Amino acid sequence: MEAGYPGAANGAAADGNNGGTQAAAAPAIREQDRLMPIANVIRIMRRVLPAHAKISDDAKETIQECVSEYISFITGEANERCQREQRKTITAEDVLWAMSRLGFDDYVEPLSVYLHRYREFEGESRGVGVGVGVGAARGDHHHHHHHHVHAAGMSPMLKPRAQGSMATHHDMQMHAAMYGGAVPPPPQPPPHHHAFLMPPHHSQYAPYDMYGGEHGMAAYYGGMYAPGTGGNGGDGSGSSGSGGAGTPQTVNFDHQHPFGYK
Amino acid sequence: MRQARPYSAMFAGGVSARTGPHALPLARIKKIMKRSAGESSGVDGGGARMISGEAPVVFSKACELFIAELTRRAWAATLEGKRRTVHKEDVAAAVQNTDLFDFLVDVVMADDHDAMD
Numbered sequence: 001m002e003a004g005y006p007g008a009a010n011g012a013a014a015d016g017n018n019g020g021t022q023a024a025a026a027p028a029i030r031e032q033d034r035l036m037p038i039a040n041v042i043r044i045m046r047r048v049l050p051a052h053a054k055i056s057d058d059a060k061e062t063i064q065e066c067v068s069e070y071i072s073f074i075t076g077e078a079n080e081r082c083q084r085e086q087r088k089t090i091t092a093e094d095v096l097w098a099m100s101r102l103g104f105d106d107y108v109e110p111l112s113v114y115l116h117r118y119r120e121f122e123g124e125s126r127g128v129g130v131g132v133g134v135g136a137a138r139g140d141h142h143h144h145h146h147h148h149v150h151a152a153g154m155s156p157m158l159k160p161r162a163q164g165s166m167a168t169h170h171d172m173q174m175h176a177a178m179y180g181g182a183v184p185p186p187p188q189p190p191p192h193h194h195a196f197l198m199p200p201h202h203s204q205y206a207p208y209d210m211y212g213g214e215h216g217m218a219a220y221y222g223g224m225y226a227p228g229t230g231g232n233g234g235d236g237s238g239s240s241g242s243g244g245a246g247t248p249q250t251v252n253f254d255h256q257h258p259f260g261y262k
Numbered sequence: 263m264r265q266a267r268p269y270s271a272m273f274a275g276g277v278s279a280r281t282g283p284h285a286l287p288l289a290r291i292k293k294i295m296k297r298s299a300g301e302s303s304g305v306d307g308g309g310a311r312m313i314s315g316e317a318p319v320v321f322s323k324a325c326e327l328f329i330a331e332l333t334r335r336a337w338a339a340t341l342e343g344k345r346r347t348v349h350k351e352d353v354a355a356a357v358q359n360t361d362l363f364d365f366l367v368d369v370v371m372a373d374d375h376d377a378m379d
């Protein structure tokens with residue numbers, strides 16, 4: 001469960017913002033790969049602090065370290081579960097399960113809401129031309145897809161959604177059971193670790209293939225860093241917009257996005 | 263954490279081209295996940311696991327909650343010391359005072375010797 005990070009010299013100003021060089025992993029773990037961008041971390045910290053509060057650099061960096069440790073901690077637990085159940089893919093549901101296991105129960109509900117909105121949003125913005133209504137396919141498509149493709153599959157988004165990779169089919173079965181799509185509800189209340197509910201949008205998995213692969217991510221978000229350091233009073237991160245070139249696929253940003261949860 | 267509407271969020275940095283609507287970059291999260299999943303399952307044939315695209319999405323929000331909570335608790339320690347600058351020691355105090363954060367003890371301690379500034 002320990003992250004086992006090499007005690008890497010964090011000294012080199014942990015400014016994770018050197019543009020979009022996230023593609024090829026260097027043998028040594030680079031600072032900017034191992035930590036969240038400091039500007040983002042600071043931004044989140046600022047939101048909860050009163051305006052007159054100051055944050056020392058070492059505090060920022062410590063929190064930055066803690067975030068990575070947190071991800072590792074949770075992922076480790078989720079990973080063990082997958083291993084036990086002989087599954088190859090760590091799903092969102094595994095992550096939520098791990099959080100509730102490790103004491104972060106309070107996060108589970110807001111995260112489920114967030115995930116739900118993400119699914120809806122993705123369903124709307126990517127679902128164009130993919131299927132009819134977001135809720136329309138909710139029925140039983142997924143039953144046919146228990147053979148699942150690996151998540152890196154990147155199946156073209158124009159496939160009918162029912163054909164998407166079902167890396168998350170574990171969740172889906174669970175949902176089917178809980179929300180009774182075509183399946184009758186379970187006779188017993190679900191065991192504890194299934195207690196958090198994800199909203200019943202079975203139909204919306206396919207579009208996420210987009211996000212399935214590292215490369216997909218890199219292509220999608222990488223290399224188009226915009227200096228999002230808005231209202232931070234210039235804290236850290238002289239980041240500066242490097243790759244101003246790429247216009248992100250507007251489909252994602254034109255939309256009123258449903259994220260800021262509650 | 264609250265983002266009233268898309269545009270204000272955009273100015274606050276909530277929506278950037280890099281992270282999309284998420285507060286933290288998903289690719290980075292995924293990388294960290296991969297590393298820890300690879301580590302804990304490496305030897306015994308578990309192999310590196312794949313990570314569903316939604317998992318980093320969950321983490322992007324989770325990390326926000328986490329950072330917010332840790333910061334709030336650190337700030338409480340700052341106030342206790344009648345200061346207005348959050349220092350690393352305050353973060354350490356927050357970790358030590360919170361069972362939930364036990365897993366961070368090594369991080370806030372071990373860092374001491376190679377302190378950055």
